[in-house]
Amino acid sequence: MQSAWGKCVGIGVDVHVHRVSGRIGWTTDCRTPEDTRKSLETLFPQEEWEGLNHLVISFGQLQCTPIKPKCGECPLRKECKYNNNNNLT
Numbered sequence: 888m889q890s891a892w893g894k895c896v897g898i899g900v901d902v903h904v905h906r907v908s909g910r911i912g913w914t915t916d917c918r919t920p921e922d923t924r925k926s927l928e929t930l931f932p933q934e935e936w937e938g939l940n941h942l943v944i945s946f947g948q949l950q951c952t953p954i955k956p957k958c959g960e961c962p963l964r965k966e967c968k969y970n971n972n973n974n975l976t
Contacts, residue, residue, distance in 0.1 A: 898931070899940040900924040903947030910951060912968030 898904070900920040908914045908923050913930055917923040931939060950957050951969075958970045
């Protein structure tokens with residue numbers, strides 16, 4: 888919808904958004920991308936939905952990677968649930 892008609896009707900959640908949202912503590916107990924989408928849409932105001940997908944995808948590909956995330960240099964490390972639970976400072 889957003890790309891084709893310029894209408895943002897929700898937050899797109901792929902594997903990166905699903906993983907990163909859970910790691911940093913934005914979501915909890917979300918078993919599916921749909922659960923994550925619903926949770927994120929209650930957390931963020933609608934005017935912030937449009938760019939969130941691209942921002943989190945880039946962050947998940949470059950910083951918060953699936954294997955060996957770069958927690959030591961992450962700007963979110965002090966607030967991050969994953970980093971703090973694993974003592975990766």
